[in-house]
Amino acid sequence: MKQQAFYQLAILGNAPESAVQEIENELSLRLSELGFTLHEEVSLFVGSPAEFNALGDRCTAVLCFPISDEFEMTMASLMNRGIPVIPVASYKENLPSEFPPLVSRLNGMAWKTDKATAITYALLECASLLPRNRRVFLSYRRSESTEAALQLYAALSARLYDVFLDTHDIHPGQHFQQVLWQRLCDSDVLLFLDTPNYFSSRWTDMEFTRAEWRGIPLLRAAWPGVIANPRVGLATTIGLSESDFFGNSHLSDEAVLNICNEVEDLRARSVAERYQRLLSTLKDSVAKGRGKIEGVTLRRSLIVATPNGTRIAVYPALGVPTSHTLHNATLDNHPSPVAVVYEEAGIDEQEWKAHMEWITHYVRGAVRLVSSHRCGWDFADWS
Structure with missing residues (x-):
């Protein structure tokens, strides 16, 4: 049986055949850097x-080339589910004429002026x-x-993961516990x-x-003979057998591959x-102030409309925001100031806070950096 794809991408609408081919070529190239094959x-x-x-x-993301008004509700359904939609017009000034109103309001790109590389990069980011x-x-x-941990650290790093291993990633002079919990909060x-x-x-x-x-x-790699603690009920488990080890401590190549997959x-x-959890918290907070969310697009950004007519570009940030997160949120030419919204619980490292x-x-x-739980409060007086 063919394994279900990890990620789901789509090119919708009236996309020129040449555009589809160029984007597919770029996707194949970029995905190969992660060890992935397009269509697998x-x-x-x-x-x-x-x-x-x-x-x-x-994880799903959509490029939407020009469509007629009859597909507006179909696109609304995708947007309401939090799926990022990137409109791709012929030229940016043609967004209102080439898309239904609901889609044309999103931050889009232009096939005639943006390179296939930039459009592909935006899709992969979403x-x-x-x-x-x-x-x-x-x-x-x-x-x-330790030896198995080092094997997995090397194998996952080779797949371009940023892997936290306590013996490798906490530098001398850093506060061990604060860095540990900060990195935990930043992990997928x-x-x-x-x-x-x-x-x-x-x-x-x-x-x-x-x-x-x-x-x-939680992913549990269970050593042979270890009885599951009652607390691991929600974890995904990979059971290891004696045959998955050699030399008593090293994992076999097949076991490492299975765990990485x-x-x-x-x-x-x-x-x-x-x-979706972050988006749900954001929606609840915004709804308390009688605001609403209008859709998700570039860099997973969305637009919050407040009752007084203010429209705020919001960038939900999974994990720990950084100065790079703030900078990236300013790149899409939205009216300033834009907001980066994050879940603050557990993110307590003093150096980061300062x-x-x-x-x-x-x-x-x-x-501005805003907690997801209080964004509705802050958006009420956004200026």
């Missing part, structure tokens, strides 16, 4: 909006398929599984090596507990789920 790990639908079946549990967005936290007992998946005494350690127990509380998906699958689903407070003081006129 990443699906691509090309055709009418009415025929596109968007899966709710996968689908969370850029290397800088791929993060895994590796949790393990040093006394029981917690991969924990469930050895006989994994839950006997205070640190690994806390890593598991806080990842679960933060809503980070499961990380990819879980990560693809988790990004979609976490984004840096973000310093930089947001100077860029407040262009971009």
